[in-house]
Amino acid sequence: RDEDQCDAYLCSLARDGIQALLTKVWDLPSEQIDNSIYVTLPKPVTKLPREKPVPKGKEITKWEQYAREKGIKRRKKGKKVWDEVLKQFVPRYGYRKILAEKEKNWVKEVPDNADPYEDQFAKAAEIKKENIAKNEYQRLRNIAKHRKLKVPNVGITGNEYASAKDLGLATHYARHATASLGKFQPDLPNEKKVKGLGKKRKHEDTTGDAEVEKKRYMAVLEKIDKPDLNLEGAVHKQIRDENVIMDLERRGGKKYGRRSKMGGRHRTKSDHRAAKLGKGYHKIKAKIKSKAKFGGTGKGGSKGNFGDMRKGAGKGK
Amino acid sequence: MRPLKNEEITVVFSKLKHYIGSNIKALLERSDGLYCFRLHNGRVYYVKEDIVKFASTVPHENIISLGVCFGKITKGGKFLVHITALDFLHPYCQNKIWMKESAEQNFMYGNHVYKSGLSRISENTPKYAGVVVYSSKDVPLGFGVAAKATAECRHSDPMDIICFHQADIGEYIRNEDTLT
Numbered sequence: 001r002d003e004d005q006c007d008a009y010l011c012s013l014a015r016d017g018i019q020a021l022l023t024k025v026w027d028l029p030s031e032q033i034d035n036s037i038y039v040t041l042p043k044p045v046t047k048l049p050r051e052k053p054v055p056k057g058k059e060i061t062k063w064e065q066y067a068r069e070k071g072i073k074r075r076k077k078g079k080k081v082w083d084e085v086l087k088q089f090v091p092r093y094g095y096r097k098i099l100a101e102k103e104k105n106w107v108k109e110v111p112d113n114a115d116p117y118e119d120q121f122a123k124a125a126e127i128k129k130e131n132i133a134k135n136e137y138q139r140l141r142n143i144a145k146h147r148k149l150k151v152p153n154v155g156i157t158g159n160e161y162a163s164a165k166d167l168g169l170a171t172h173y174a175r176h177a178t179a180s181l182g183k184f185q186p187d188l189p190n191e192k193k194v195k196g197l198g199k200k201r202k203h204e205d206t207t208g209d210a211e212v213e214k215k216r217y218m219a220v221l222e223k224i225d226k227p228d229l230n231l232e233g234a235v236h237k238q239i240r241d242e243n244v245i246m247d248l249e250r251r252g253g254k255k256y257g258r259r260s261k262m263g264g265r266h267r268t269k270s271d272h273r274a275a276k277l278g279k280g281y282h283k284i285k286a287k288i289k290s291k292a293k294f295g296g297t298g299k300g301g302s303k304g305n306f307g308d309m310r311k312g313a314g315k316g317k
Numbered sequence: 318m319r320p321l322k323n324e325e326i327t328v329v330f331s332k333l334k335h336y337i338g339s340n341i342k343a344l345l346e347r348s349d350g351l352y353c354f355r356l357h358n359g360r361v362y363y364v365k366e367d368i369v370k371f372a373s374t375v376p377h378e379n380i381i382s383l384g385v386c387f388g389k390i391t392k393g394g395k396f397l398v399h400i401t402a403l404d405f406l407h408p409y410c411q412n413k414i415w416m417k418e419s420a421e422q423n424f425m426y427g428n429h430v431y432k433s434g435l436s437r438i439s440e441n442t443p444k445y446a447g448v449v450v451y452s453s454k455d456v457p458l459g460f461g462v463a464a465k466a467t468a469e470c471r472h473s474d475p476m477d478i479i480c481f482h483q484a485d486i487g488e489y490i491r492n493e494d495t496l497t
Contacts, residue, residue: 207373
């Protein structure tokens with residue numbers, strides 16, 4: 001372009017700009033003080049940039065999408081509903097609604113095809129509980145869909161409301177969802193047992209049979225009176241095992257080869273015990289050897305202490 | 318109110334055994350009726366069976382006590398004997414301690430029994446056995462645990478403790494609110 005045309009263009013642009021500015025200034029409220037016109041300028045506004053990103057719109061639930069397609073509009077519902085039975089206005093929700101329902105349903109008819117011993121009230125309560133649970137599940141599913149999370153169909157869904165109690169419930173279900181109902185499930189490292197779940201053990205009746213109770217007490221008494229450790233028995237067993245080992249050693253350590261001279265059957269008692277000890281033979285030998293190590297009369301000494309309990313004190317090496 | 322479970326009965330009987338030894342049978346086999354143990358609010362009660370039946374008609378929030386309170390089972394599963402069991406346990410008790418008149422008051426305020434307050438002690442009392450403490454006039458004063466065996470008591474200092482205080486009849490006044 002020509003330089004002159006540029007200049008002319010720029011001049012006209014500047015003139016237009018200043019004209020516009022001045023008209024705006026004259027539009028503002030003005031006051032006359034001391035023969036001069038003052039214009040109050042508007043307060044300066046500092047427009048800061050957004051700190052957070054623009055909020056996303058509300059997510060559409062499954063029902064809302066369907067309603068939109070079908071053209072179903074929301075109807076505003078009143079807070080109170082006319083109840084024919086009670087002949088008054090009852091709130092649609094809340095505490096007084098439940099009270100009114102209780103008044104209405106003081107009796108429930110058992111339908112013809114139902115079990116006469118079934119609790120109809122409990123059944124109704126159960127149905128209501130399930131409805132609430134279903135509603136909750138669908139609500140959470142909508143949220144999950146929006147956030148693109150995966151939701152399982154059964155079991156505990158998500159950890160949105162994970163109180164300690166809920167987590168305990170989740171672990172309980174996870175543990176028991178095995179073929180053996182969690183009986184052989186090994187514990188995790190820091191797993192705590194959850195209280196109050198699993199089968200509830202019934203207490204005995206307060207006014208049960210007193211005789212039976214007395215028998216129970218006596219049985220407990222007997223258990224208390226019984227001593228815990230059978231020391232004598234344990235000692236006898238140890239000595240017997242030692243004797244068997246010694247018999248074996250006398251015979252040269254062999255327990256009769258495959259073709260036994262005695263017809264293939266264990267004839268003597270010590271043979272029986274030796275067969276039993278088969279796996280423990282070396283362990284007991286090691287025990288006896290270690291006893292002999294710790295003190296010259298280690299082996300004899302241990303026998304000597306219980307000498308009064310044993311019958312044949314002279315037996316042995 | 319409910320009957321005690323086997324674990325609870327074991328704990329109770331083991332504790333009572335300290336005091337009355339093998340005479341627990343005498344508590345169960347009585348000539349004047351069937352007695353049983355009931356648990357209510359953590360406390361173990363020794364009641365006659367008929368009374369239990371009456372008591373079961375009362376709402377359990379309104380029951381304060383029934384029969385004789387032997388003691389209470391703590392949250393940790395231990396059984397503590399209360400003074401209210403004294404009347405039932407002292408006839409069957411095997412190990413006894415008699416106190417001098419001057420030391421009776423001291424024990425009833427909750428202090429331990431010192432050698433200086435000891436008048437008599439039953440023979441062959443093992444160490445840490447449950448004992449019943451009597452006054453010199455054979456009035457039962459409370460429960461205790463022998464800190465020394467009979468033989469040791471003879472050679473101990475006057476200021477040695479020979480019996481740890483467990484319960485005394487002064488508690489009827491001191492712990493009036495909590496005893497049932």
